[in-house]
Amino acid sequence: MARLEYIRYQPHRPEIVGNSVQWVSDAAVRAVERLPQIFWADGQPWNEANLWALEMSRSRDVKAKTVQSLMEHLHKYAKWLVDEQIDWRHFPKNKAERVLIRYRGFLIDSRDRGGLSPSTTTARMRAVIRFYRFSSGHNFISHEAPKWQDRVAVVRYFDSVGFERTLQRITTDISIPNRARPGVRLEDGLLPITAEHMQDLLRYTTEHVSEELHLMLLIGFFTGARLGTITSMKVPALENALRDPGVPGMWVVPVGPGTGISTKFDVSGDLLIPDELMRLMKAYSTSARHLDRVIKADKSNKACLFLTRFGNPFKPAAVNREMVDLRRQGICAGLKFLLRFHFHQTRATYGTWLMSISIGVGNVKAAIEFVRRAMHHRHESTTFRYITFIEHTKAKIEVASAFTLAFFGVSKSVRPRNEKY
Template sequence: MATLEHILYIAHRPEVSDGKIKWVPDTIVRTVDRLPQVFWKDGKAWREANLWALEMARNRNVKLSTAISVMEHLHKYAEWLEETDIDWRHFPITKVERVLVRYRGALIDARDRGNLMPSTTTARMNAVIRFYRYAAGRNFISREAPKWQDRIVTISYFDPVGFERTMSRVTTDVSIPNRARPGRRLEDGLLPISDQDKLDLLQFASTNASRELCLMLMVGFYTGARIGTILTLRTTALDNAMPDPKLPNMWLLPVGPGTGIDTKFDINGNLMIPQQLMTMLRNYATSRRHLDRVVRANGADKSLLFLTRFCKQYKVVAVAREMVDLRRAGQIVGLKFLQKFKFHQTRATYGTWLITLCLMCMEVKAAIEFVKHAMFHKHESTTFGYITFAQNTKEKIELDKLFTEAFLGLSDHLKSAKGA
């Protein structure tokens, strides 16, 4: 099977010395750590895809995490190519035989069987299409090859201040749209979990997961931080955190560009951390378990709060693996909600809880402003989604209560009539 490896890329340049060519490190070109590279099962590199990864990684406008994510999708595509024994440049006249058409069908089948999330299906196909656009632009494949048919679609949307806008974009007939699911959803299409499920999960994780994963879940549930922010928290930031002058028992921890802690869209702000959680994080930072890992860590990793047992920075994929084990163990003991639980639901749970509290003590406009800054939303429309969801959920709970009372009353009436 094709493999995905991460290498340390150091650029070299030829240098002639004593009539011989030597390759020496090029100090002008930036070094790339953990550059993703795909290799076929025979050990040969997928040169075209790997060159694309290198160009993305060396582009300062593209984050390395983006290049890694795209190459993970291409790795899955390479595995499928080897399973089906088809060349990635196979574009015959017959449409159903074209490699992209066949792969699109395979992805849809996997999605419909429940093996792939709809969002993952869409992202995987989009990554493959992006690669083929790059390959055609570099003449790795013929530009005239019948890969797909482009078409322009117009999308209507509302900007942050409420004006309706339209934009045009190019799509293809092999793209896989990610249709919105029925019902209300929050960020990334996820739902919060109940307070009781949250407490059950944290209690179960405290004895059945690593100390690191348990703390990560607590940070997610009680600060709303994204996984990218949590994995880059640093002990130096904990030391520099300041008490919130307006909220007692709350700490403000600076995050964003310049702090060493990542945020989506590179937004600067202060992460609100409750006193009890701050105490737990600081105790962990000075624990023997953490300090042993710090001693064996390298360079900038030494200041990270969360280090793996290999004394390296946690990656999202490592957290995902631990979550798989936790979900399996939890379902065995009856925590059925864990079957579809995802880490990012910690953020949705926090946001719903926070907006509910805010609406109890302030006006809607003030609540939106407060929650927007607390959760580092780029647009108010994202925050407003939490208000709509919270209000809609409350209405559903009240409606359910009335329906239950009415049903029980009808049941009693039928019993009385039957007895008569």
């Protein structure tokens, strides 16, 4: 199976010393921290993909997170190549047998079964196409290889003074449009889970997953924090937390820029943590299990609440790997709802619950503002989706109930033709 690893890349240059060539560190070129690299099952590097990552990392116009995201998508592609036992340069005359056509079909099937969100499906195919454009431009594959057909898409718009303008962009016939699934959905196209399923899940994770993953799920369900925020939690932030004067039984932990705790779009705010959850988090931070990991950690990481057994900070990718095992084992244990469960659904579940309570005790405007602050939404429109979802769900339940009553009323008065009176 293909592996994705992160290295520290230190540039070197050749120097002639006597009759030999030696490679020495090149201080004129900046090093690259956490450069993603893909290796095949036999330990050989995927040189073409790794060079792509290096060239992107050297560009100051490309963010490190972008490079990591693209390589994570390409790593999934590499794993698929290994599973299918097919070469990434396989482009025969038969279109159905071409590697990109087959991978496109695999992604669409995964999306339609609910295994991938529409946005992830689109992003994964786009990353693969970008890599092939790079490979073709560097002659790693033949320019004549029938990879895809480029198409010119024309986008018309009006500028600020009312003149119609057009933009042209190149697309391909193998791109996958980002088409959302029908129905009202919340952030990242996910839905909340029921309270019963949440309780079943947490009862199961108490005994069958790592203590870290169980605590992360608790934080997700009862604070609505994103996974990136949870994995960057710091122990000093818990020690310095203050009780919320306006909400009894709640603690306030600042998050965002300057706190060391990451948030999406660098939004600043406060994380509301229930009293019992705060007690569990502090108990874990002083446990022998956590302190053993702190001993192994570098000085810069000792303040992290969540560390791996090697003393490294948890990354979302590591949590997602544990989630794969949780889904597989939980389904075998009878938790069938885990088939399509994603960690981010903890946030959708919390947001739906919080909005339902807030609407019940106050007006809609105050509820939106409270939930927006609690969930650190950058835009109010994101928060408003929760109201739309709640109202839409209530409407569906009422319609279903009315339809059932009407159906029973009709069924009593209408008998099948072959039924004897």
